[in-house]
Amino acid sequence: MDFVHGTTIAKRKTAPKTLYHKSDITAVAVAYKQLVDIKMPAGTAPGPVGGGRIGHDFFVESMSTLTYPTVGHLEAQINEILHHLCDVRVDFKTETADGLVLCPSDLRDSNYIMIDDEGGLWAIDFGRTCFLPPSFVSYSLITSSDIFVKYVAWYVDYPRSPNLRGMEMASGQMVIFGDNNLGQ
Template identity: 40%
Template sequence: MSNIKFDIVVDNKPNSLPSAEEIIQQCRTHALANAANSTSYKRGVSLVDESKDGAPYAWVKYGRSITMAEARTQHYVAQVVNGDDDAAVVRVPYVYLSFESHGRGYIVMEFIDGVICSDADAKLVAAAVQFLATIRGPTTQPGPIGGGPICHDFFIERESSLTYSSVGLLEKHINGILKHEGRPHRVSLGPEVEEYGLRLCLSDMNRDNFIKDRKNKIVALDFGASCFLPVSFFDFALRHFDYFTQLLRMRIPRPKSKQLEALLVASFSLVPYGTNKIAHRCPTRAQGSGPVDFAHKPSRLSTGPRLLRVIVRRCELSRCLLSRSSLPTPSHTVRARRFSDIYMP
């Protein structure tokens, strides 16, 4: 037990749930069994009840990229949305247990039987995502529940290089990037946050992250790239060039964000450096060692596979800035509404 650090342990977890050591062993066995099968999902395994003909009752998501911040965020959202099963347009699996061991994270959650959503389910998924995006964060600190780096496509490798203790520091960093690159744009997140607070931002809305259960209700599965952020960051996430995300964007009513263009330009400016660490001195509680100096000018990438990823990413952002739309607007696209109609107090 000395190598296991628990983060979430709920009282109403299933009685048949194995110990953490047994769960780790099952995950190891599963990973070895599927090591040669590239089409198998290697970071998840179901726990079955042998007394009920091997019926699965829990799912374990595991791996080096699985964080306790993801577990805490999913746990919080599940408690918010699952209160009225009949009224809610979306379900989120309850988290029973989460822990870390030897550099790997484990999230043991409710097993929900269902099928991966298709293009035909875009309208249902859009309604689910729209509902999730209205969930208000419990604090004024941007990021996942409990604190930590922000996971969002704004940042290189979809993760901030530090923890922001306030929206003010996040705004300062973004404006520092714009100033560093000589861009005239600036963001002003304060008024937006004052009016709407921080809301849940899903940054990875590909179809594999949503299933439809036996009651045809949408289930949101993955919260690894979900954080509580100013609402303009959700508009940024909807600009992702994943085709399913674009289908959702056409079905989610949003007014024009005043901050979106500046966010896109700032993210665009980070890409050629391959790092988030530019622009200004930004103190952070997480590192506990005083201010982190980002005032130096990092060198731009010149060779290697990372440069290729940079080129692809910059092309995507360029298309966002130039066209503001990657798909033709169909006749059924919903009209944008005021933010105040979407984000109720």
């Protein structure tokens, strides 16, 4: 771990209620896109490097309670939840044929990106960064209520996932019941 002398995007705003600098937002969007272009091979278990629970805002309290050995297990759980609600299903197989993508799901103006004294960007918080199907990147960008994430999403050229509706419905059910194991 390195010490970076700089400041967060939140502290670069001129006043608490002002807008962000456009140059900061676009720079973060470029850096974010570079991060989500990092892939792991097909067949890799979803989650953090080395395995473990998935940190993502899809789950209740942003952390899965299960470890998923395959993307198929994660897909099966979500589809089981959806089976009881409607005829919408998610399909992660097609989008993960080329592998899983790095999904930084905790993008915040105060804790994810720091700008050093020379203007360089540093990703500083990987606590909820996992390798996941691309749908999870789309979910993080589109469903966030955080204004900073909304600004960054505007500049990130990332496709809207066809799985998004199903993911929103399944996540909503887990929140309602307060149970990440729903559908198991």
